Amino acid sequence: MTSTQTSPLTFLKGHGTENDFVIVPDAENAVDLPAALVARLCDRRAGIGGDGVLHVVRSAAHPDARHLADEAEWFMDYRNADGSVAEMCGNGVRVFARYLEHAGHVTAGEVAVATRGGVKRVHLDKDGSVTVRMGRAVLPEDGVTVTVGERSWPARNVNMGNPHAVAFVDSLDHAGKLDDEPPYEPAGVYPDGVNIEFVADRGPRHVAMRVHERGAAETRSCGTGACAVAVATARRDGADPALSGAPVTYTVDVLGGTLVITEHPDGEIEMTGPAVIVAEGTVDPAWLAPRIETVND
Numbered sequence: 001m002t003s004t005q006t007s008p009l010t011f012l013k014g015h016g017t018e019n020d021f022v023i024v025p026d027a028e029n030a031v032d033l034p035a036a037l038v039a040r041l042c043d044r045r046a047g048i049g050g051d052g053v054l055h056v057v058r059s060a061a062h063p064d065a066r067h068l069a070d071e072a073e074w075f076m077d078y079r080n081a082d083g084s085v086a087e088m089c090g091n092g093v094r095v096f097a098r099y100l101e102h103a104g105h106v107t108a109g110e111v112a113v114a115t116r117g118g119v120k121r122v123h124l125d126k127d128g129s130v131t132v133r134m135g136r137a138v139l140p141e142d143g144v145t146v147t148v149g150e151r152s153w154p155a156r157n158v159n160m161g162n163p164h165a166v167a168f169v170d171s172l173d174h175a176g177k178l179d180d181e182p183p184y185e186p187a188g189v190y191p192d193g194v195n196i197e198f199v200a201d202r203g204p205r206h207v208a209m210r211v212h213e214r215g216a217a218e219t220r221s222c223g224t225g226a227c228a229v230a231v232a233t234a235r236r237d238g239a240d241p242a243l244s245g246a247p248v249t250y251t252v253d254v255l256g257g258t259l260v261i262t263e264h265p266d267g268e269i270e271m272t273g274p275a276v277i278v279a280e281g282t283v284d285p286a287w288l289a290p291r292i293e294t295v296n297d
């Protein structure tokens with residue numbers, strides 16, 4: 001046990017299309033949140049459980065976001081379930097905005113959120129849906145080959161601020177159990193890791209996906225992944241808003257619901273879906289306190 005957090009720790013639990021998060025409000029960046037504590041909080045059996053942690057900090061109080069404080073008061077310090085840091089989380093930023101509204105920091109409407117992937121503008125709709133302007137996708141020509149069991153597929157690289165590899169499959173079952181990251185070739189092309197999406201067609205401009213997330217294994221949804229999938233599918237289908245001048249919208253089914261993704265002619269990608277606060281509470285100080293590992297012999 002490595003945590004050194006000893007003061008009371010309040011938390012909320014939230015999700016967006018069942019991509020679930022432990023929310024840690026910490027306006028002044030006073031909470032010690034080492035990777036080991038993040039992993040314990042996200043543990044589904046011994047902790048609260050989540051695909052990641054949304055650490056809610058004022059931008060001015062965090063060294064990674066101080067330079068964005070004039071544009072966005074709040075910084076989403078995102079951590080994966082294994083404690084690693086990620087640049088962006090599309091579902092997370094929608095749940096983050098929902099939390100800001102829940103806490104009375106903002107009212108329904110527009111809110112700017114600082115992330116390591118830049119400032120994201122989020123719109124809280126009265127109907128409960130939340131839309132985020134995700135920025136542009138970067139699609140290099142190269143890709144990788146992803147393998148599961150006997151099957152292999154070419155996968156397209158898409159960067160949404162964080163790295164994705166998108167593979168088109170005949171059946172989502174072919175992705176297997178996804179407990180472990182599927183191997184890919186050439187090995188070593190993602191020195192910082194990658195999120196891998198498997199995509200199957202469902203109808204015109206409608207696909208379904210599963211994802212193995214960097215730092216979290218299979219999750220029931222991934223917002224940046226759904227955007228990467230929509231853009232990769234559009235290009236496969238010969239649709240490019242920058243060339244046609246018309247927006248292109250894809251419906252992306254995930255295991256935990258549905259996300260709607262629109263790419264605009266200027267490259268801006270908008271994602272809409274639900275964002276829900278489920279519960280709030282305080283972590284038991286005894287659970288938080290440093291413990292000495294004991295071994296039964």
Ligand SMILES: N[C@@H](CCC[C@H](N)C(=O)O)C(=O)O
Nearest residue numbers: 086089090091162222223224
């Ligand atoms: N679930 C998120 C993505 C979270 C970060 C990802 N695992 C990474 O390490 O890049 C989303 O909704 O985008």
